[in-house]
Structure formats: structure tokens, C-alpha cells
Amino acid sequence: YRLAFLSDTMVNWCPQLGTVLANEEVKEGVSERGGYPVERKLMKQWSLRITAYADRLLNDLDALDWTESIKEAQRNWIGKSEGTSLKFKIQDARIKNQDLEDTFIEVFTTRPDTVFGVSFVTLAPEHELVETLTTPQQKLAVDEYIIFAKNRSERERMADVKKITGVFTGSYVIHPFTGKQVPIWIGDYVLAGYGTGAVMAVPGHDSRDYAFATHFGIEKLIIIQPPVEWDFEKNSYDEKEGTLINSDFLNGLEVKVAIKKIITSIEENGLGKGKTNFRLRDAVFGRQRYWGEPIPVYYENGIPKVLNENELPLVLPEVDKYLPTETGEPPLARAKDWQYSPSPSERGQGGEVFPYEYSTMPGWAGSSWYFLRYMDAHNENEFVSKEAANYWQNVDLYIGGAEHATGHLLYIRFWTKFLNDLGLIPVTEPAKKLINQGMIQGVSEKIWRWVFVKGSSFPPVVNERISYFEVSVIINNNKITKKLSSETSNIFVSSELRKKYNSGVGSNGLDFIIAWTSQQNVDINLLKETRLSFDSNCELDISQFLNWNNQDNNSVFICEGGYWQNGLFTEFYKDGNEKNKFYTAPEVEKMSKSKYNVVTPDKIVEEQGADCLRLYEMFLGPLEQSKPWNTSGISGVSNFIRKLWRLYHNGDVLNISNEPATKPELKTLHKTIKKIGQDIENFSFNTSVSSFMICVNELTDFKCNKREILEPLAILLSPYAPHIAEELWNKLGHTESITYATFPVCNEDYLIESSFNYPISFNGKTRFFQEYDRSLSKEDVEKEVLTLDQTQKYLEGKAPKKVIVVHNKIVNIVV
């Protein structure tokens, strides 16, 4: 395989950012960062052939100790489906003077058994045969539809209900088994990027084909016997079970048997063959950004050549600005000498030079192998030596965010397998165990930008929810109309109006304007007041906002009663009811720099210390759980630290006794040692903090200041509160760091109790307690319990049906 290859690929191009984006960097048709529109564009791009590893990436998941949700997400993302390809011969050979004798439409299907139910074939609008197949009579309709489909991604935002759209090409194929003519349609429910971009439509047994056929009045054939009560007026019968009917030589067969038989028949007749399809696409590897590893390739007469290994590393050049050039080329095009010289000594003296690649690698390039480099970070000759790689193997425990499920965590597995194939590393998986830590969430503030696209000549769909009047209020304003001539404009909509302006079509007299609102984050510090409640409206400080992140000073801010521009407020209606507040809306999401919702812990560190912050974060809840950042409970942890400090001190003076510890003190200590040990194994840090609190509370009650207890306690605490533990350790007279101290071991002898306080329950309800010696046998406990007055009281004179005694645990009497 050529794992890295240059090809014309449909990419997600974001004009505002001037770069290509990966699928996972695009959310709902706009860039994840900034919320700018993203369009499909054909570009020459470097890609990595991750699809070559699809099967292995899928199969090796089973053996990994990763969470089921991540594994499942990867399985879905890889999306393996087994089916058959099948060729349909095109009927009319005279179209456009082309010889179509040997031209076929190839489809992919997982249900070849339904082939006798095919009543049409649907092509994706981008399918290469669309133009050829369109008859002159249908040309106008098809052309219009293609334009429509291109803009569909934008249009989708307008429609609440997904619409069924399509058009007839005018051409037919011949059914390979019945010889009947079958119409060829174009529909955008067929994706160009999956399978062959063409499907055989079986409306009787596929809900999407059913909907399409119903909408366009195409015949539906029933070829699998459904349950008697099935109503084909309402639904197709999609189940993969039943007996075939109206299907020639498949009649009477069960679906599973029929699939095998038809595949054999298809293959024998040379019509196609069994095939596996993956949803996974090859990964676009170039980015038109400055920051990123340069791709070590130069172009000799337009042919890409890779650098020799001894010419690496290729280091980023100096540029005057980290922005695309005026002509839209990547930032590296700004560099002066970004050229390769085959003979460097002749450089600048007439020696040959060739331009380097302008694209750089995406972020996931580095993140896919850094764990290997860490094994041997100072090696100048290799990225990692065999010895180091063999010694360290793979990562034992990887703690990372679940949001990387189908990005980084897939790529890192891909690179590991690839490096293993080259024999450079001994492992095929990067991490044995993966824990997804929950994300600390923050309250973000959202604003909505009104985005416009000029409509094409097709009739626009008018969304009833927005009236022409409201649109014209905005659009007929001169300043804004000027803005509308560009693809997007900085018109912001106050949060309470976002639904109203969510979508719409208007006209400025020349073009139809399609509009929708695009959500983006705004710095939480730009509000006029601090947000106190989640439900209340918070006002944006517009002038501060304009100074933030190079905003366009001419931006318009639409409020309920008018709009702000350049510090002036213009009312929509002269009713004196000046509703001029521009609101943001809150949302709890991942706390992240890119979401501008970060609350820095500096204040807490300053006032309560880094250990307090650290303990509090652990105390908040289980590691895997996401939780909003809320510091209201931090005083509990702060109190705990002070209480701990007081154990070792009298006032400000260290006060430690060398007396031997008492039994209860030792019990408290060893109970804690045991619990902390278990908690660390289980990553249950929240319960650790809780047991430290219990320990310190008990020792405080004992007024214990004994070295025999407090020294091991400091060590026990050191992974949780390293600073304070180190300081106490030092004060206790140690000169070496606590890091080197031996972790305490639990001595079970201190935990043994001589008696046990049995809960005595009746029909499962605990009524009272009775203490017995732990050595007392089950039978004796039963005997003793039955003689008690209390027992007789709850028996109310009845004889017990059954008495269950679980030794040193519980007594349950069934009445």
C-alpha cells in the first residue's frame, strides 16, 4: 500500500479559516472553531490510507481493556458492512452518442436477496454517470436538481423536516434477472461517498426506498412474506427474516438462505461479487496552517518527491505572518526560501531548487506517536530505539478524554499498527487500558451570528415562522444590505430571538437570501454582570466584545426592539418600548480554552493552596464522571487540611509525641491504609479523600499527635496532597523527599475486633442490634437471638418460620 498519497479529494474547506478541516472538526455544517460555514470542495490533498487497516482496527478492539462506549464508537465509525456489488446494464445505448453497450451502474447492497423487489435505481447527485444518463427531456430538471442538492447542506438548516427530493434521469437499466426495464433516479438520500454512490431501490423492504417511492409514486414490489398483520400502506417490511415470494428461483427460501443462493448466482453470472464496505474514510493529512510538522516533500516539475531520511528533519521556515497569502495559499507560501536544493552548496549560485509542499501535518500526526518518543526522547538517530521500545512496550494505562474516540484514539492505533508492520516497534496497540476521565465542565456563554448565503434561482422555500416584514426590517437597512453582498456577515442575534431568526429566506430585490443562525462561544468575562443563575438572561457588554478577538466594528447586534451598530441603537418600531438589551445564553459544556469558559484556579491556589484544589477535584466525584465546576463545597476540603495541620501542631509550633500509639489509634491508621490502597487500585480517589477525612476526625477525637501514626499518615497522603505532605515530612525531621519514603502496609491484626454487633432483622427489616463474640458459631448466635426479650416482642407470639444467620454480618428472622 502507498499509505500516504496525494489525490483530488472532496474536502471540508472553510474559507474563513483558510484551511481544510477533518470530518470531526466540522459540526452541523460549520467549523467547530468559530462556527464558520464549511463547504465541500475538490482539492489536491495528502491523505493517509487508514482504510487499509479498517479490519484490523475493528478486530483488535475486542482484546482491549477500554470502555465499551469508546470501542462501540470506533466500531460504528469504522462501520463494516458485508454485502454484494451488483451491476445493472444501462438500457438505452444511444444517449448522447456514447457507446454504452458495456456500461453498467454498479450498486452495493447488503440485501441481495431483495433483488427481485427492485423497482428503480437511485444515483447520488454527484455520481459520474449522471450527466451521461440524463435524457434531453429531463436535462433541465436534472440540472436544477443538481444545483439544489449542492446547496442542500445549507438548506437543511432551514427545514425542520427532512425532505425527500429527487429527479428522474429519463434513462433505464435492465434488471439482471427479470430483464425488465427499471428507471434510474437521482436522489440525495444516496451518498456519493459510500459504496458505489448508487443503490438498487427496494421500496417494499427498505424504509428509505419506501419513502422515496411513495413520494414519487413509484411501484413497490413485495417479495418477502411479512407477518399477516403487516400494513404496507404504512411501512416497508425491513426485517431480515421471512420467506421469499415473487422471486423466481428464490421463492420459498428463508432470507438467510436466499442471500447465499443469490450471491452465488450473481458471481456465476459475472454480475458482481461479495464485498465488504467500510464507512471509514481515508484521513486527509494536509492542513493549510503554519503550525504543524512540514510535510517532507518537494515538487520536481509538479511530481512530489520525498526527502531522504538523512535530510530530515525539515524545520518550519520563518514567515512574516501566520496567515494564508492574499492569493489563498497556505502560510508556508510566505516563506522566502521554502525550496529544496538537491545540492545545498550551489544554492543561490544557479543550483537547482524545487518548491516544498506548503501544507503541514494536522495535530493528530504528533499525537499518534509521542508515547513512543517519550521512551527514548534524546535519541538523535531513531525516533525510538529497539531496546527502549522492547523495554517499555505499550502504555499500561492511558487516561484521556472520551471526545477523542473517533479521532486521536483511532489514529494512534493506526500508526501503532503501521509502525509495527515496518518492524520498528514490538506492539500492535498503543494502550492496554484506557480510562476516560470525566470532563470538568464550565458554563459557556453563547451568541448567535446570523449567516447569509445568496440563494440560487430555484424557488426558495419560505419558512412560515419568519415573516417578510421582519426580514425586510433588517435587509432593507442600507448598511446591512451592503454586508449581504458577501457570503457571511457579522450580524448577531440576541439569544432570546435565536429561534425566531433561526432560519428564513428573504429577498433584497435581486437575490434570494437564505439565512440561519450560527452558534458561537463568547468569553464568559465579557458579560455585564457575573452569571448567578442558569435561567436568567445575562447581558453582553457589546463594546468590550468588539475589542475582543478582532471583531468587526461594524457588527450589528439585533435585540428585541432594534439593533446596535457603532454604539448607536436603532429601534425597529417607534413605540417607545426600547428593548435594547443584547443577551447571551448559557450552556454547560467541557471547560476549554476554545470555548472561552475557563475559570482559572489561580484564586483558589492563592487562597487555599494547590493541594486543596487538587483534593477538591478528586473529592467532587468518580474519575470517569463529568461534572460542572462548582467551588461551593471547597470549604470542606479546606477545613480538612487545616484540621490535618492541627494534628501535627500546637498553634504554629510542631508538636509531636514519640509515645507508642494506642490500639484504637493504630486501628484508625491501618483501616485508612487499607482503604487508600484499594482506592488507588480502583481509581476511586473521591472515596480516598473521604476516608482521609474520617481518619483525621478520629485522630482529632483521640487527640493523637504520635509520630508512630502521623508519619505513615503523611506518606499515605503524599500522592493526594503532595505539598503539604512534603512540608510535614520535612518538619518531622526528614531531609530526603517524602517521594522516597516507603508506602505504609496495612497490618490486618490491628483491624480484628473481638465482637460483632449483629443487626437483628425481621422479614428483612432491621429492628435492633445485639453484640456477640465473633467466634460464636452461627448455630449459637441463632440460639442466643431467639432467647432475647426483644426477639419475642417482634415475634408477637408466633413461631419463626426460618432464621438466617450470616456469620458476623446479619441475622434475619422470617415470621
Place this chain on the structure above:
RNA sequence: GCGGGUGUGGCGUAAUGGCAGCCGCGCCAGACUUAGGAUCUGGUGCCUCACGGCGUGGGGGUUCGAGUCCCUUCACCCGCACCA
């Protein structure tokens, strides 16, 4: 629609099938205080004056015993989604 996950006091949460609510926040009362947003002590699931009863989203089941296991249902969160 498919997949994954979560439902326990006012809140964050805890409980190898064995006393539901540990630990903390908040709240209430008290002590020391000129003062308390400091510190300490006690209380705090709900209903009830009380005896007692009810309680882990709802319904059912297994069990001597269910927050925990099984079935079913609802709600919410996350991921994927015309994937043929």
C-alpha cells in the same frame, strides 16, 4: 432510528446481594465572641405530636434479604446517523 451511559436527601455523592444516605456542602440550634463569611459542639431523607410508617425514576420478578441481579417502562446525557 442505532449504540453507549446515568437516574439515591435541598446539592456533590457513598454503599464485596446483608443496618440506604458514609464524607462533604447547605441549612437549623447552641458555645466562645465587640463582631462573624473564624473556630468548636449537636441536629438535619420524607410523613407523623408520638407509636410507627414510607423511602434509591415507575411497574413487575428472583431472593430469607435488592440501590445492587433479571424483565419491562419512563426521563435525561453522550456518540453515530439517509451508511444501502
